[in-house]
Amino acid sequence: MSSQDITARTAPHTQRRLPTEVNILLVLVGIAAVFEILGWIFQGQSFLFSLNRLKIMILQVSVIGIIAVGVTQVIISGGIDLSSGSVVGAVAMVAMSFAQVSTYARAVYPALTDLPMIVPLLIGLGFGAIVGLINGWLIAYTKIPPFIATLGTMVTVRGFAKWYTKGQPISFPTEGFAWIGSGMMPVLIFILVAAIFHVAMKYTRYGKFTYAIGANAQAARVSGIDVERHLIKVYVIAAMLAALAGMVVAARGQTAQAGMGLAYELDAIAMAVIGGVSLNGGRGSILGTAIGMIIFGVIISGFTFLRLDAYYQEMIKGAIVVAAVVADVHRQQKRRKAS
Amino acid sequence: MVSPRTAAAIDRVKASIESEGVLSISGIRKEFPGVLALDDVQLRIRPGTVHALMGENGAGKSTLMKIIAGVYQPDAGEIRLRGQVVVLKSPLDALEQGISMIHQELALMNWMTVAENIWIRREPKNRFGLIDHAEMARMTAELFDRLNIKLDPRAQVSELTVAQKQMVEIAKAVSHNSDVLIMDEPTSALTEREVEHLFAIIRDLRARGIGIVYITHKMNELFEIADEFTVFRDGKYVGTHSAHDVTRDDIIRMMVGREITNMFPKVDCPIGDTILEVRNLTLPGVFHDVSFSLRRGEILGLAGLVGSKRSNVAEALFGVTPAESGQILIDGQEVQIRTPAQAMAHGMAFLTEDRKETGCFLTLDCLENIQSALITRSHVKNGFVQQREVTRLAEEMAQTLRIKTPNLQETVENLSGGNQQKLLIARWLLTKPRILILDEPTRGIDVGAKSEIHRLITELAAQGVAVLMISSELPEVLGMSDRIMVMHEGHVSGFLDRAEADQVKIMSLAAK
Numbered sequence: 001m002s003s004q005d006i007t008a009r010t011a012p013h014t015q016r017r018l019p020t021e022v023n024i025l026l027v028l029v030g031i032a033a034v035f036e037i038l039g040w041i042f043q044g045q046s047f048l049f050s051l052n053r054l055k056i057m058i059l060q061v062s063v064i065g066i067i068a069v070g071v072t073q074v075i076i077s078g079g080i081d082l083s084s085g086s087v088v089g090a091v092a093m094v095a096m097s098f099a100q101v102s103t104y105a106r107a108v109y110p111a112l113t114d115l116p117m118i119v120p121l122l123i124g125l126g127f128g129a130i131v132g133l134i135n136g137w138l139i140a141y142t143k144i145p146p147f148i149a150t151l152g153t154m155v156t157v158r159g160f161a162k163w164y165t166k167g168q169p170i171s172f173p174t175e176g177f178a179w180i181g182s183g184m185m186p187v188l189i190f191i192l193v194a195a196i197f198h199v200a201m202k203y204t205r206y207g208k209f210t211y212a213i214g215a216n217a218q219a220a221r222v223s224g225i226d227v228e229r230h231l232i233k234v235y236v237i238a239a240m241l242a243a244l245a246g247m248v249v250a251a252r253g254q255t256a257q258a259g260m261g262l263a264y265e266l267d268a269i270a271m272a273v274i275g276g277v278s279l280n281g282g283r284g285s286i287l288g289t290a291i292g293m294i295i296f297g298v299i300i301s302g303f304t305f306l307r308l309d310a311y312y313q314e315m316i317k318g319a320i321v322v323a324a325v326v327a328d329v330h331r332q333q334k335r336r337k338a339s
Numbered sequence: 340m341v342s343p344r345t346a347a348a349i350d351r352v353k354a355s356i357e358s359e360g361v362l363s364i365s366g367i368r369k370e371f372p373g374v375l376a377l378d379d380v381q382l383r384i385r386p387g388t389v390h391a392l393m394g395e396n397g398a399g400k401s402t403l404m405k406i407i408a409g410v411y412q413p414d415a416g417e418i419r420l421r422g423q424v425v426v427l428k429s430p431l432d433a434l435e436q437g438i439s440m441i442h443q444e445l446a447l448m449n450w451m452t453v454a455e456n457i458w459i460r461r462e463p464k465n466r467f468g469l470i471d472h473a474e475m476a477r478m479t480a481e482l483f484d485r486l487n488i489k490l491d492p493r494a495q496v497s498e499l500t501v502a503q504k505q506m507v508e509i510a511k512a513v514s515h516n517s518d519v520l521i522m523d524e525p526t527s528a529l530t531e532r533e534v535e536h537l538f539a540i541i542r543d544l545r546a547r548g549i550g551i552v553y554i555t556h557k558m559n560e561l562f563e564i565a566d567e568f569t570v571f572r573d574g575k576y577v578g579t580h581s582a583h584d585v586t587r588d589d590i591i592r593m594m595v596g597r598e599i600t601n602m603f604p605k606v607d608c609p610i611g612d613t614i615l616e617v618r619n620l621t622l623p624g625v626f627h628d629v630s631f632s633l634r635r636g637e638i639l640g641l642a643g644l645v646g647s648k649r650s651n652v653a654e655a656l657f658g659v660t661p662a663e664s665g666q667i668l669i670d671g672q673e674v675q676i677r678t679p680a681q682a683m684a685h686g687m688a689f690l691t692e693d694r695k696e697t698g699c700f701l702t703l704d705c706l707e708n709i710q711s712a713l714i715t716r717s718h719v720k721n722g723f724v725q726q727r728e729v730t731r732l733a734e735e736m737a738q739t740l741r742i743k744t745p746n747l748q749e750t751v752e753n754l755s756g757g758n759q760q761k762l763l764i765a766r767w768l769l770t771k772p773r774i775l776i777l778d779e780p781t782r783g784i785d786v787g788a789k790s791e792i793h794r795l796i797t798e799l800a801a802q803g804v805a806v807l808m809i810s811s812e813l814p815e816v817l818g819m820s821d822r823i824m825v826m827h828e829g830h831v832s833g834f835l836d837r838a839e840a841d842q843v844k845i846m847s848l849a850a851k
Contacts (some may be wrong), residue, residue, distance in 0.1 A: 204722045205714055212711050215700035222659060222689060222697055223766070224680040224715035282702040 020276040020284075024291045031295060035302035047305055055184075061297035062190040063252075065290070066245040067268040068275075069190075069197050070238030072289040075272055076201070077234045078214035078281030079139060079146035084242035084268055086157035087131050088261025091246035093161050095124035096170040096256035099177035108170055117176030121247065128243025129236050131157055136232030154265070161258040171255040181252030189248060193241060198286040210234055214281030270321040271296050278328050359422055361386040361550045362407070362438070362519045367416035369402055374783070376402045377574045380416070384519060384550040389541060391565035391582065392554045395594055395846075396645050396811040399574040400554050404521050407552070408440035409433030421518065439512030440521040447504055449497040454479040456496055457511045482510050486540060502533035509540060513549075520544065521552045526560060527646050538564055556644045558587050558850050570594055588843070591850065595813060595842035605819055608801040611635030613671075615774050615805060617656070620665035625651050626829035629665070633774065638796065638806040640820030642813065644849050647826040649809045650692050653776050656807075657682045657689040669774075683716060688772035690763055692779045692809070698763045699751050706747040708762050709733040713769045736765040741791065757788030764795065775799060778809045793819060813842045827851050 032048060039047035047053070067084045074081045097108035099120035107113050131153055138149035179185065201207035209230050212220040221227050245264070250256040275292025277284025299320065303313045360383040369377040377399045384390050392400045405411045407418070409427035418425055420436060427433040430440070447456050454475045455462075463478065465471040479492035488506045496504060505525060512520050522541075526534045541551060541564060553565060561568055561582060568585075570577040570593040577593050615633040620626070626648040633639050643649045655662040658676040666673050669685050676682045682689070691697040700708050710718075710729050718725045733747060740761045744754060751759060760780070767775065780796065781789040796819060800806055810816045816823055823835040825848035833848040 203724060203726065205719045205724055206722060208707065208711070208714060208724060211703055211707065212700055215702045216697075218697040219691075219700055220711070222657070222679050222691055223711040224678075224683045225711075226678070226680060278702070280702075282700065 021288050021291060024274070024276050024288055024295070028291055028295045028298065031302075032298050035298065035305065038302075038306060042306060047302060053301060053305065057297045057301040058187055058294075059184070060300065061271075061293050062186040063245050063248055064264050064267045064296075065190045065271065065293040066186075066193050066248065067242050067264055068271040068289050068293055069193050069286055070241035071265070071268040072272045072275075072277050072284060072286055073197065073201065073210055073234050074146070074238045075269070075277050075279060076214045076281060076284050077210045077231060078217060079231070079234070080150065080269070080279075081135065081235065081238050081242075082147065082150040082265050083131060083135060083153040083157055084238065084245075085261040085264035085266075086154045086161065087128055087239055087242035088246035088249060088264055089258055090131075090157045090161035090164070091124045091127050091243040092250035092256035092260045093164045093170055093258060094127050095120040095177075095243075095247045096173060096250045097164070098123050099173040099251075100170070101172050101174050104172035107172070108165060114174060117174065117179065120177055121180070124243050124247045125240050128240040128246075131243075132236035132239030133232065135239060136235035139235065140228035140231045158258070161260075164258070167258060169255050169257045173251060173254055177247075178251050178254055181248045181250070181254075186248050186252065189244065193244070194286055194290050197237075201286055206230075206233065211282055214283075216282070266321075267296070267317075270317070270324070273321060273324040273328065276328075278332070279325060280328075280332065359419065360384050361421055363419045364407070365417050367403065367406060367413045367418075369406060369411060369413050375574055377406075377413070380571070380574070380576045382569055382576075383579070384552055385567070386518065386550050387545055387548045388566040389545055389551045389553050389564050391561045391568035392552060392571065393556075393561065393568055393590060393594060394571035394577075395813070397573075398571040398594075400571055401523065402574075403571070404440065404523060404552065404554060407433070407438060407519070408521055409438070434515055434517070437516065437518040438521070439515055439517040439519070440523070441505065441508045441512065441525060442523060447496045447507060450495065452493050452495055453490055453499075453507050454492040456507060457482070457514055479510075482514055486510055486513060486543065488540070500533075501528040502530070502537070505529075505537065506540070509544075513544070517549065519550045519552065521554075523554045524556065524646070525553075526555070526557070556646065556850055558590065561590070587847070591843050591846045594850075595846050605638075606797050606801065608636050608797075610637045610821065611803060614669065615807075616666075616668040616671075618666040618668070620652065620655060620662045620667070622651065622655055622660070622662045626655075626662075626826075629826075629831055631824055631831065631834075633805045633807055635773075635803045635805050636800050637821045638800050638808055638819055640816040640823040641807060641809040641826065642811075642816045642823055642845050642849060643826035644811075646828060647849065648829040649826050650778055651829075652826070653689065653778050653807070653809060657687060657776060659689070680715065683712065683770060686771075686773035687776065688712070688767035688770055688774070689776045690767060690778060690780055692782070694756065694759055694763065694783075699759055701752040702750065704748050704750055705737070705742070705744055705754070705762060706730060706733055708751050709736065709747070709765045709769065712766050716770065732769055733765070736769055737762075740765050740768075740795065755785075755788075757784035760784050760792065761788065764792065768799075772804060774805045774807070776807045776809075779811060780808065781810075781812070781815065813845055816845065817842065825849050 035047045039045055071081055098112060098115055100107040100113050102113035135150050135153055138144055139146050209225050213227055213230060217227055246261060249260055271292040272289045274295050275288035277289060363383040365381040367377050367380040380403060394400050406413050409430045409432050425436055457479055458475050462470045463474040476492040483490055488510060490503060565582040567579060568582050569579040611634055613632050613634050618630050620629040629652050641649050654660045658678045658681055661677050667676055674685055710733055714724050718729050742758050742761045781792050796806060817840055821837050823840050825832050825845055827849055835844055
């Protein structure tokens with residue numbers, strides 16, 4: 001009889017809801033269809049059925065997609081990370097300085113050239129981890145809002161990137177290091193990272209705690225979760241993913257500049273929000289963000305395809321992010337009314 | 340000169356205010372989803388009197404005051420102010436019509452000066468249309484003089500003590516020429532000297548003909564300051580009497596006497612040896628020298644009024660906000676509990692008072708809500724949650740507790756209050772606690788779920804779990820507990836055995 005209680009007695013307003021990801025996927029299909037139609041009308045050709053265009057599109061967004069995987073976890077935990085763009089710039093510089101070839105006469109560290117690819121990679125990830133530790137510590141123990149804490153590191157880390165070589169770009173990486181940004185590598189790295197953290201968020205204690213803290217930090221604490229320590233983990237992971245993205249960018253361009261990754265954090269946050277991650281925390285998924293990333297890519301390459309001025313693109317991008325947040329707030333209100 | 344006719348009219352109004360009161364309300368009804376907070380309530384405040392409102396937690400005092408202050412709109416009933424029927428659309432509207440409320444949590448703007456707070460929206464302007472700060476300070480000083488308040492009008496509010504902030508609020512109310520002043524437990528954060536000063540000001544306001552509504556839990560205050568008092572119980576009007584010809588026991592008898600209905604009868608079960616002992620637990624300024632012991636299979640009820648700091652003791656035991664001194668012994672061994680994780684390691688579980696604030700993860704599904712405490716300590720291998728096993732345990736528990744949900748994937752915000760509460764109980768039962776702390780286990784849930792939870796608590800005790808149950812409902816405390824501990828303002832004021840306890844005895848200890 002007790003199993004009947006679970007299955008049979010349905011409260012009036014609890015009809016089965018489709019997962020949010022399905023809705024987002026529908027939005028993606030809709031937007032792609034619109035561009036396809038506009039393509040035939042204005043350009044006389046298909047938007048979607050061009051392998052080359054799709055390849056460029058996915059390459060364009062993958063690097064920021066790697067950042068978005070980390071940012072998604074931060075937002076689900078109830079926070080925000082504005083420092084990822086600066087971490088991209090700083091790590092590009094630092095990692096590249098340990099990845100130069102010996103044949104280049106003006107290397108940053110002439111004694112440390114031709115190192116195996118793993119050395120700059122670990123140094124870059126280590127640098128990211130330090131920034132993440134600072135972010136996490138500030139947020140967890142000084143209790144300053146994540147927005148302010150990561151705004152501070154955003155400015156400081158960017159300053160570090162400029163100071164590192166007094167503004168000089170760093171170039172001539174080893175073949176090994178350049179490999180991580182070559183061809184479709186950025187896309188592969190994104191897929192790998194997204195898959196790992198999709199599993200982590202869904203099936204591990206790390207993921208469960210992240211959702212719990214974002215849903216209700218007080219309740220998480222009472223449940224026995226060490227909220228402070230966990231938040232530090234989340235910010236370290238986010239910053240390390242930004243660091244990875246920084247190295248991919250530098251390796252792909254075979255050069256590092258202090259200004260790299262400018263405003264990437266906003267695009268990453270946009271991908272997450274478009275993908276249904278709630279800025280209030282406790283809701284969203286890596287899968288959603290991945291779809292959000294593709295939506296983002298379709299819109300950007302769609303505008304390029306329609307030869308829309310780059311200035312318009314930026315303005316519209318901003319409007320889309322605001323629209324996604326409005327949609328999120330609207331969803332919350334509807335839920336609140338329902339309950 | 341006033342003509343004889345006008346004078347007669349004025350006299351008539353005066354007479355009617357004398358008989359009807361400056362504020363008189365009748366037939367007030369207010370319903371919240373699932374709760375009838377006020378039912379056919381009346382109250383009459385005469386000018387120049389202090390009128391105390393008494394009642395247990397949840398009697399409806401605060402709801403009624405919010406209606407008088409324009410925060411809530413009544414569903415039915417009539418409010419007469421100076422003999423005229425009025426509608427109080429908002430707190431601002433009430434203020435403009437002559438009703439001021441001094442909130443428990445003071446509503447001043449911390450980063451502005453005393454004078455700015457008092458004259459906000461009514462600032463004196465100079466000839467350029469800018470705020471005349473000198474004039475404002477002068478007006479404030481004059482106001483303070485009249486009220487015998489010694490405060491610098493230019494002081495920033497954030498620098499003031501609670502008592503001083505209250506003075507500012509009172510001055511603000513007087514500056515609005517309010518006829519009715521509502522004070523909600525104004526002395527709860529004051530020292531004795533400050534209380535004396537406050538009472539002096541209240542007597543002065545009374546002499547000016549202001550009607551003062553004074554909500555309090557403290558009997559001695561009632562006898563010291565009040566002229567009349569009205570008692571509420573379960574949202575109903577019980578009676579109004581002069582404060583001069585009653586005794587403490589009379590008032591307590593009016594406050595209690597709630598009917599005992601729909602209670603699951605307690606089953607006597609064998610009580611084992613002491614599992615938890617608390618000695619002189621103290622968190623300065625909150626609770627002091629709390630000592631008690633708890634035995635296996637025992638249900639210890641913890642009663643007390645708002646401000647008795649019962650919940651703070653529970654939070655200290657569970658390491659949410661640890662105490663600063665005192666000892667906690669489990670199985671005779673002294674233990675250090677600084678975090679909830681440490682408390683859980685000693686077999687403790689804590690159902691918090693506020694389901695929404697510190698209990699549920701509203702955006703997550705039932706399964707996540709049930710398993711959150713379990714997976715902090717077990718059922719995780721290499722970081723991965725052993726989901727199949729955990730889901731099986733969660734489903735079993737959901738069935739045992741008869742949680743009504745289509746499935747465990749349902750988001751918790753869609754569940755009723757009673758089911759949310761059961762879900763939280765399920766969360767803690769999965770951890771197999773030996774000591775269960777329950778803070779208001781049946782607050783805000785319907786009668787059916789309530790008696791199911793009562794049955795469950797009794798069953799757990801029968802299995803040897805030691806239960807500490809905080810409850811504001813005296814029938815629940817009386818019906819469920821083997822022993823009752825009563826707290827009053829951060830101190831344990833007494834213990835009662837099941838056999839000797841009744842509502843009057845508990846209230847006598849709770850309302851010193």
